[in-house]
Amino acid sequence: xxxxxxxxxxxxxxxxxxxxxxxxxxxxxxxxxxxxxxxxxxxxxxxxxxxxxxxxxxxxxxxxxxxxxxxxxxxxxxxxxxxxxxxxxxxxxxxxxxxxxxxxxxxxxxxxxxxxxxx
Amino acid sequence: xxxxxxxxxxxxxxxxxxxxxxxxxxxxxxxxxxxxxxxxxxxxxxxxxxxxxxxxxxxxxxxxxxxxxxxxxxxxxxxxxxxxxxxxxxxxxxxxxxxxxxxxxxxxxxxxxxxxxxxxxxxxxxxxxxxxxxxxxxxxxxxxxxxxx
Ligand SMILES: Nc1ncnc2c1ncn2[C@@H]1O[C@H](COP(=O)(O)OP(=O)(O)OP(=O)(O)O)[C@@H](O)[C@H]1O
Ligand SMILES: [Mg+2]
Numbered sequence: 001x002x003x004x005x006x007x008x009x010x011x012x013x014x015x016x017x018x019x020x021x022x023x024x025x026x027x028x029x030x031x032x033x034x035x036x037x038x039x040x041x042x043x044x045x046x047x048x049x050x051x052x053x054x055x056x057x058x059x060x061x062x063x064x065x066x067x068x069x070x071x072x073x074x075x076x077x078x079x080x081x082x083x084x085x086x087x088x089x090x091x092x093x094x095x096x097x098x099x100x101x102x103x104x105x106x107x108x109x110x111x112x113x114x115x116x117x118x119x
Numbered sequence: 120x121x122x123x124x125x126x127x128x129x130x131x132x133x134x135x136x137x138x139x140x141x142x143x144x145x146x147x148x149x150x151x152x153x154x155x156x157x158x159x160x161x162x163x164x165x166x167x168x169x170x171x172x173x174x175x176x177x178x179x180x181x182x183x184x185x186x187x188x189x190x191x192x193x194x195x196x197x198x199x200x201x202x203x204x205x206x207x208x209x210x211x212x213x214x215x216x217x218x219x220x221x222x223x224x225x226x227x228x229x230x231x232x233x234x235x236x237x238x239x240x241x242x243x244x245x246x247x248x249x250x251x252x253x254x255x256x257x258x259x260x261x262x263x264x265x266x267x268x
Contacts, residue, residue: 055229
């Protein structure tokens with residue numbers, strides 16, 4: 001699915017990375033716990049989260065995350081938006097809650113970047 | 120073979136304990152340096168992850184520290200050397216789920232006790248040593264090419 005279709009599916013606003021909407025995405029990871037994002041999220045996946053501090057963007061950069069999807073309509077601090085633009089990481093913002101966001105994407109063929117943790 | 124001989128590049132960065140607004144900037148820099156070296160994406164990514172976890176720990180728990188990046192023909196090495204409280208029980212700190220993170224750290228989404236374990240997972244060689252009331256030293260090595268024989 002293209003990021004543009006994700007935007008339409010989630011009725012999302014594009015906060016950063018308008019130029020990257022033609023990017024293909026296939027997988028996602030969702031969490032508000034950044035410790036777990038660092039441990040489990042895979043390169044090329046979308047990151048679904050309700051956290052909006054600058055570390056979300058730094059982590060997306062470290063992990064080669066394709067795009068950040070901010071859920072629950074959270075407002076982003078200006079410094080987070082600036083950093084996302086600087087590091088060329090697309091950020092979309094949707095009013096849907098995390099569960100609905102994940103469900104709508106899954107129904108259209110986006111799967112988890114891993115199915116379950118080991119052990 | 121003397122490892123010091125074939126250093127291609129070395130960079131060092133100061134980290135300030137407690138400065139959360141700057142947290143992660145060193146890892147972003149180190150990643151961009153590595154990206155320009157034509158290394159495999161996976162090597163760059165793993166180096167950035169271990170660097171970031173170490174950086175956040177210095178900001179979260181130590182007074183100050185230095186993170187250095189050493190590039191050799193067959194490896195990337197990240198060292199994190201801090202002055203701070205040290206880790207009284209390393210074995211315990213390495214366990215997933217063990218954390219002494221305060222409220223401020225948790226509000227930012229950290230403090231699940233995953234960092235050191237994650238560093239170990241993503242490094243090819245991981246050394247940790249610590250002295251209480253002095254500081255903590257981490258050394259992470261990531262091979263860029265399969266080791267010869
Ligand atoms: N540089 C350090 N100086 C002093 N104590 C440290 C340092 N690094 C880690 N620790 C101690 O080890 C514990 C475990 O660290 P670890 O990085 O695994 O998890 P965390 O930082 O608590 O949470 P997470 O990394 O998942 O956000 C910390 O809670 C802290 O008590
Ligand atoms: Mg940590």
